Amino acid sequence: MYRASQAHSPSTLVLAGGIPDVRLVSATELARAYRRVLRHQGGALLGYGDSLGHPRLRKALAEMLSATRGVAATPETVLITRGSQMALYLVARTLVAPGDVVVVEDPGYRPAWEAFQLAGAKLVRLPVDGAGACVKELATLSNRERIRALYLTPHHQYPTTVTLAAGRRLELLEFARTRHIAIIEDDYDHEFHYDGRPVLPLASADTTGAVIYIGTLSKVLAPGLRIGYIVAPSPLIERAVAYRSFMDLQGDHAVESAVAELLEGGEVQRHIRRARRIYHARRDVLAEELRKQFGAMFFFTVPTGGMALWVRVEEGVDLSAWELQGLREGVAFQLGRRFTFDREMIPYMRLGFASRTEAELKEAVRRMARALRTLPRKRLAKKEVRR
Ligand SMILES: Cc1ncc(COP(=O)(O)O)c(C=O)c1O
Known part of the structure; x- marks a missing residue:
């Protein structure tokens, strides 16, 4: 069965791109x-x-x-x-x-x-x-x-x-x-x-x-x-x-x-203005936390718009293993492979920031870092080691 949203445990911080924070909508x-x-x-x-x-x-x-x-x-x-x-x-x-x-x-x-x-x-x-x-x-x-x-x-x-x-x-x-x-x-x-x-x-x-x-x-x-x-x-x-x-x-x-x-x-327009301000701040918090935790391992430009960061990860990281370990640590993120025409593996991930509060984003990045620490790094080829 195809389902737009994967089931995750309620405690998992899901960084799905393109999901708004429905908690901001006035019921x-x-x-x-x-x-x-x-x-x-x-x-x-x-x-x-x-x-x-x-x-x-x-x-x-x-x-x-x-x-x-x-x-x-x-x-x-x-x-x-x-x-x-x-x-x-x-x-x-x-x-x-x-x-x-x-x-x-x-x-x-x-x-x-x-x-x-x-x-x-x-x-x-x-x-x-x-x-x-x-x-x-x-x-x-x-x-x-x-x-x-x-x-x-x-x-x-x-x-x-x-x-x-x-x-x-x-x-x-x-x-x-x-x-x-x-x-x-x-x-x-x-x-x-x-x-x-x-x-x-x-x-x-x-x-x-x-x-x-x-x-x-x-x-x-x-x-x-x-x-x-x-x-x-x-x-x-x-x-x-x-x-x-x-x-x-x-x-x-x-x-x-x-x-x-x-x-x-005008209520929808007011809601959009408020959500835009909040997402803007969340974008900056996520970018800052990623820089702090992962430094030069991550390469990205802060996007002028949208609801996610598109991040290139340095070579040598087993992204599939990281994704799995992330789920064990309680954080879910999307790998680039999900979006490629032939499901080809590319060294990218998509990290959504809109649906999470600033505190949740900080915690999600900490969980990503914890998951990464437990992964064996892929062995570098001899040529790369010598360089
Ligand atoms: C690029 C794009 N198009 C379309 C949709 C579908 O959205 P909906 O059917 O909820 O309007 C999405 C939802 O994530 C999307 O990201």
Whole structure:
């Protein structure tokens, strides 16, 4: 069985990347909004509704996306889904025919790849470097393959958190426009940018309808609400909503309406500002603790945004053994292998900081260090020893 979150004992400090701290969400405000909408529109909310999603939420999201992300969304071009995973699945089903080529980032987000593969896509890897996806390589790829779509996380590349360089963004849009290739932009944690303003999505610069924009409230609010969305030209939205209605007639309109109310009243925006301040401080604490405990053994740049650090570990450390020993010490972290196209082992790990308090982060790093001390170091090759 596939499960998004692995079961860990409650005392394990899990440093999963991309998980928000749901302890910061005000259950009282959410409950109040839920009670209010049910009291005032109960009848309408408890019956069948529009498969596109509750109109009030589509309107609130379209306004938020236009105002803060430059995405020209209207309620008609927004489809609410149960999380962005459903959005990815619907876009895959709508866009991809068996055998179509979808280009994906390597390393990248495997659950999206799986949705494309379920629709019969052939996946082709695009490497990622310190400036994001290697857009230059697309020209060579497209000489070899007929590309149908690109699946990208340009704002905070998943899992490296690198922001796609400005020049590459322009190249990418031009490439998609001239070759009639769709770009599926997964902008999963847009607001969590700490140094400077967030870079606007590719969708904000798209003049030809090449970009299908996918977002979620899982990071800015809570994954358990299962609210994601697709913004795309109407023909695609119509096909996607038809597909959706075959498996799930509609989302939870009472919850959608309550969340719309929190967006309209500015509560969500206030929550985002508070969470951003807290995550910013947590990012710095984790970076500092890692430097103190592991020094030159770890190489990383502090990311300008995102919810995790992408760390290169010096050669000679048995990462799989460390991961196992870490679990025994009560700390869980993600190895780079989890994100590579061929599950190839790479000397990287991803350490999420958003969902843990500063004290928990310090303790988690101490546990990592304890786990490391008990590991036998791999023997260095003779050549390396002599140097
Ligand atoms: C890159 C990326 N896309 C999509 C998702 C799916 O999120 P959800 O289905 O909760 O909206 C995640 C969740 O971790 C993610 O990291």
